[in-house]
Amino acid sequence: MDVKAMEASMINDNPVLLPLNKEKTIYGGFITVQERDFRVRITLPPDRKITGGRLHCCWQLKHLLRGYEQTVKQRLQQSDNLVTFILELKTILEVGLKSFPEHQSIPPPQYYSQLISEMETLGWSKLLFIDTAFQTLQLNAEDSSGRQHLLTVKLKPKHPAEAPDCSADLPLPLLINWTPQTTLDQLYGQFLLVLESLTRFWDVLDEIDRNTWILEPEKPCRSDTMRRIAIGNNVSIKVEVDPRHPEMLPDCCLLGAEHVVTPLRNKLNTNMHLWNPESDVLHNLQDVLEIEFPSPASHEKSSFSTECGICYSYRLEDSIPDQVCNDPRCGQPFHQACLYEWLRGLPSSRQSFSVIFGDCPYCSKPITVKMAPQKS
Numbered sequence: 001m002d003v004k005a006m007e008a009s010m011i012n013d014n015p016v017l018l019p020l021n022k023e024k025t026i027y028g029g030f031i032t033v034q035e036r037d038f039r040v041r042i043t044l045p046p047d048r049k050i051t052g053g054r055l056h057c058c059w060q061l062k063h064l065l066r067g068y069e070q071t072v073k074q075r076l077q078q079s080d081n082l083v084t085f086i087l088e089l090k091t092i093l094e095v096g097l098k099s100f101p102e103h104q105s106i107p108p109p110q111y112y113s114q115l116i117s118e119m120e121t122l123g124w125s126k127l128l129f130i131d132t133a134f135q136t137l138q139l140n141a142e143d144s145s146g147r148q149h150l151l152t153v154k155l156k157p158k159h160p161a162e163a164p165d166c167s168a169d170l171p172l173p174l175l176i177n178w179t180p181q182t183t184l185d186q187l188y189g190q191f192l193l194v195l196e197s198l199t200r201f202w203d204v205l206d207e208i209d210r211n212t213w214i215l216e217p218e219k220p221c222r223s224d225t226m227r228r229i230a231i232g233n234n235v236s237i238k239v240e241v242d243p244r245h246p247e248m249l250p251d252c253c254l255l256g257a258e259h260v261v262t263p264l265r266n267k268l269n270t271n272m273h274l275w276n277p278e279s280d281v282l283h284n285l286q287d288v289l290e291i292e293f294p295s296p297a298s299h300e301k302s303s304f305s306t307e308c309g310i311c312y313s314y315r316l317e318d319s320i321p322d323q324v325c326n327d328p329r330c331g332q333p334f335h336q337a338c339l340y341e342w343l344r345g346l347p348s349s350r351q352s353f354s355v356i357f358g359d360c361p362y363c364s365k366p367i368t369v370k371m372a373p374q375k376s
Contacts, residue, residue, distance in 0.1 A: 017042070017086065024048065031086060033093040038064075040089075042082065050085055051077050064096045107135075107157040114160065118184040126188065139188060143195040147202060149222065151191050153184070169222040170194065171201065171243040201246040204281045208239075211282060212293045213304055215320055228255070230294055230304035234324050234333045235260050239285070247277040249284070257324045257331050264289055309362055310338040323369050330363035339369045 017029040017040070025048060028041040038061040045052035053076055057065070065072060071092060079085035115134060119127060122139075128150070129138040139151045149168060156162035163178035168191065176190055208227055209220065215236055216228035228238045235256035242248060252268060254261045271288040286292055294304070307314050308321045309332040321333035334342075342361055343349040349358035354371040 017082070027082065031090060031093070033090055034097050036097075038093070042085075044082075050079050050082055053082075053085075055089075061093075064093060068092050068096060107159070111157065111159060115155070115184075121183065122185045122188055137184075139191075141188070141191060141195060143192075143199050143202070145199055145203060145206075147222075149191075149195055151188070153187070166191075168194075170198065171223050171225050172198070198243055201241065201243045204241055204246040207280060208282055211295050213296065215304065218315070218318075231256075231264070231289075231291060232260070232294070233304060234306055234321075234331055235264075236304070236322075237264075237285075237289075239281075241281070247281065249275045249288075250281065255322050255324075257328070258326045259328050264291070306333050308333065308335045308338050310334055310342050323367075325360040325363060325365060325367055327360065327363050327365040330360060330365065332360065332362045334361075334369075336369060339367070340371055343367075343369060 017027045017031070020026040020028045020041075023046070025044040025046065026041065027044075029039075030037045031040050032038075039058040040061065041056040043054045043056070044050065055072060055076060072089065075088045075092070076085055079088065112134060126139045126141070127137060128140050130136065135155045135157075137153045137155070139153065141149045141151060143149065152167045154165040156164060160182060161180045163176070163182075164187075166174055166176050166187070168174050174191075174194060176187060178187070202222065205220070205224075205227065208214070208229065212227075213230040214220065214227055215230055216238075217224055217226070220227070225243060226238060226240050228236050230236050235254075238253040238255065240251040242250065249272065254264050254268070267290050268288055271290070274287055275284050282293070306321060308316065314320060316335045316337065319335055319337070321335050323334045323336050323339045325332045325334075339361075340356060343356045343358035344351070346358055349356055351357070355368055356371070357366065357368050359365065360367040
């Protein structure tokens with residue numbers, strides 16, 4: 001089929017794809033599927049053979065084709081011409097559109113009457129948001145300590161025969177018992193019981209947040225179980241509180257120069273037996289470490305926010321300087337990623353597996369750093 005016939009066929013068959021260059025190796029335009037238009041562009045090699053072509057599309061189309069990439073690539077390589085490929089692409093898209101929940105048939109009328117009846121029982125005051133499809137709800141809840149929580153409920157078209165998808169900002173998976181007879185009011189009651197089971201956990205973390213300087217996370221969520229607490233300049237401790245047993249000794253990791261951290265680590269190991277589950281966690285930590293944490297009432301946070309000695313900033317994306325020179329006369333902190341890249345660029349440094357050995361950029365004393373973990 002020649003190019004002119006190809007263009008005429010495409011226009012008559014509804015996809016609007018036209019050549020964008022003199023060589024007619026780039027075609028662009030729209031493809032219409034189920035009354036929706038998607039922008040596409042196809043580039044062909046100099047010989048104009050479709051087998052060497054490449055498909056470029058808008059983000060909506062990429063989203064729809066997720067999971068069908070290999071099929072599209074195969075059809076592109078095996079099609080006789082551009083028209084055949086476009087028609088096959090339309091078929092793939094029609095299948096993809098049918099598999100998306102937003103393109104399924106709307107729920108029957110009894111779905112809406114059931115939802116309204118359940119909301120009247122639950123109480124409209126608890127509803128913060130509902131989408132235009134009446135399938136996603138956000139409900140507010142308060143635990144016994146007065147903390148506000150948000151429960152997101154995504155109802156299925158066959159509600160209540162199908163269990164809804166529920167999510168909330170919790171440190172543990174939200175497990176809901178559901179039967180076809182379960183109502184939103186009963187679902188909400190289960191959520192309140194989950195909140196009550198975690199109240200002590202949040203009480204522990206709220207006390208730590210109020211009475212110490214938290215270095216990480218910068219803005220804690222209710223699902224966060226870790227706190228990095230400032231002890232002194234370039235010295236801190238990471239504690240991981242168990243949501244199921246918040247009064248028990250948390251997992252602890254001391255961070256800082258070895259000559260400062262080693263005595264604290266020794267005290268932690270020696271004094272573990274002093275931990276009293278009947279006492280609050282913060283008081284226990286201070287007793288075991290034989291220290292008093294700096295508090296917002298007595299110290300400025302700037303005292304613990306020393307900038308990285310390489311990039312001269314405190315926060316680098318989500319990380320703060322946590323690599324410290326062990327020489328007592330230096331003690332300069334660095335971001336792990338900054339120090340790794342710095343040492344990797346020096347000819348005098350050496351690497352063993354994921355650890356680089358080199359010299360401190362400030363005092364030239366030996367310093368080591370592990371390769372920064374790759375972010376997923």
